[in-house]
Amino acid sequence: xxxxxxxxATLVQPVGSPLSLECTVEGTSxxxxxxxxxxxxxxxxxxxxxxxxxxxxxxxPQNLSASRPQDRQFILSSxxxxxxxxxxxxxxxxxxxxxxxxxxxxxxxxxxxxL
Amino acid sequence: RKEVEQDPGPFNVPEGATVAFNCTYSNSASQSFFxxxxxxxxxxxxxxxxxxxxxxxxxxxxxxxxxxQYISLLIRDSKLSDSATYLCVGGxxxxxNLFFGTGTRLTVIP
Numbered sequence: 001x002x003x004x005x006x007x008x009a010t011l012v013q014p015v016g017s018p019l020s021l022e023c024t025v026e027g028t029s030x031x032x033x034x035x036x037x038x039x040x041x042x043x044x045x046x047x048x049x050x051x052x053x054x055x056x057x058x059x060x061p062q063n064l065s066a067s068r069p070q071d072r073q074f075i076l077s078s079x080x081x082x083x084x085x086x087x088x089x090x091x092x093x094x095x096x097x098x099x100x101x102x103x104x105x106x107x108x109x110x111x112x113x114x115l
Numbered sequence: 116r117k118e119v120e121q122d123p124g125p126f127n128v129p130e131g132a133t134v135a136f137n138c139t140y141s142n143s144a145s146q147s148f149f150x151x152x153x154x155x156x157x158x159x160x161x162x163x164x165x166x167x168x169x170x171x172x173x174x175x176x177x178x179x180x181x182x183x184q185y186i187s188l189l190i191r192d193s194k195l196s197d198s199a200t201y202l203c204v205g206g207x208x209x210x211x212n213l214f215f216g217t218g219t220r221l222t223v224i225p
Contacts, residue, residue, distance in 0.1 A: 036215075043217035044159070044202075090158055102147040102206055102213060106158035 002027035006091050006107035013114050019064075019078040021110050023091030026072065032096035033074040034104060035066055038088040050074060051096055086114045118142055118214035121203045125220040132193050136219045138203030139185045150177055150188045151202040153218060159202055162188075193223045 003026045013019060025031050035047040046059045048066035056066050063082060067075045074091055088111050092104040121138040128134045140148075148165035163170065165177040165186050176189040186205070190197055200220045206213035 044215040088156075103149065103161060103164065104213060105161065109158045111156070 002093070002105065004091060004093055004105060004107040006089075006110050008110060009108065010111045011113070013081050013112065015083055015114055016080045019076070019081050019085070019112070021076040021089055021091075021112075023074040023076075023107055024072055025074075025093045028072070028093070028095065030071060030096050031093040033068060034092040034094070035074065035076050036090045036092065036106075038090060040087070044090065047076070081114045083114050086112055088112075117216075118145075119203050119205050119216040121216040121219050123217060123219060125222055127222045127224055128193050129224050130193055130195060132223075133189065133191045134193055134221065135190075136188045136201055136203070136221075137185050138187070138205075138216055138219075139183075140205040140214075141184070142205070142207070142214075143181075143184060144207050145205045147206050147213070148177075148179055148186050149204040149213070150175075150186075151204060151215075153200045153202055155199075159215075162201070190221075193221075195223050195225060197221060198223045 005024050032051050034049045036044045037047055038044050048056055048058055050056050050068045053068055053071055064078050088109050090109045091107040094104045119140050126134055150162040151159040152162045153159040163172050163177050165179050167179055169178040174191045178187045200218040202218045203216035204213050
């Protein structure tokens with residue numbers, strides 16, 4: 001069965017510090033991968049998605065970036081955090097490639113507080 | 116206009132009650148619909164997909180009305196454990212992203 005991991009679970013960072021969040025998926029190959037942010041009391045905002053290694057699509061302009069160095073690894077980064085970057089960051093996967101399917105499955109999330 | 120809109124609630128219902136949530140979508144080309152459940156401070160988890168003919172999973176029934184562009188979720192015989200936020204989701208088949216509603220909060224009261 002497939003599993004998805006995210007770490008860290010929680011993070012408190014000062015404004016202006018860098019960020020690196022990691023997401024890995026097990027039990028599947030060539031998944032579509034997604035990064036979402038959920039601000040307090042708000043809906044899910046898609047930040048990035050990837051259909052393959054090195055292929056990143058950005059949905060909203062921001063000071064965040066994403067990378068996919070390996071098939072089942074997705075990284076969310078920032079060089080300088082802003083207060084507005086606080087939120088609940090969720091990684092999700094879906095079957096991709098020849099098995100393209102829409103259903104997305106979420107990791108446990110990283111709760112980020114920027115002070 | 117948001118792609119998917121739902122009543123944020125909260126819905127407070129007694130145990131054993133039947134409760135229904137509606138959600139509207141703006142893109143008539145949308146083909147895929149889902150309901151997710153999100154517990155407080157946890158990730159969303161897939162509750163059920165929504166098929167054109169409607170589908171049922173135990174106490175949960177999902178329906179799609181394409182003419183009016185809404186989907187619904189019916190929960191019968193509510194349990195305390197049903198307390199959560201229910202997210203409505205829609206998107207186009209094969210698209211690389213889905214649109215999530217902001218969620219409807221349900222609290223089942225003893």
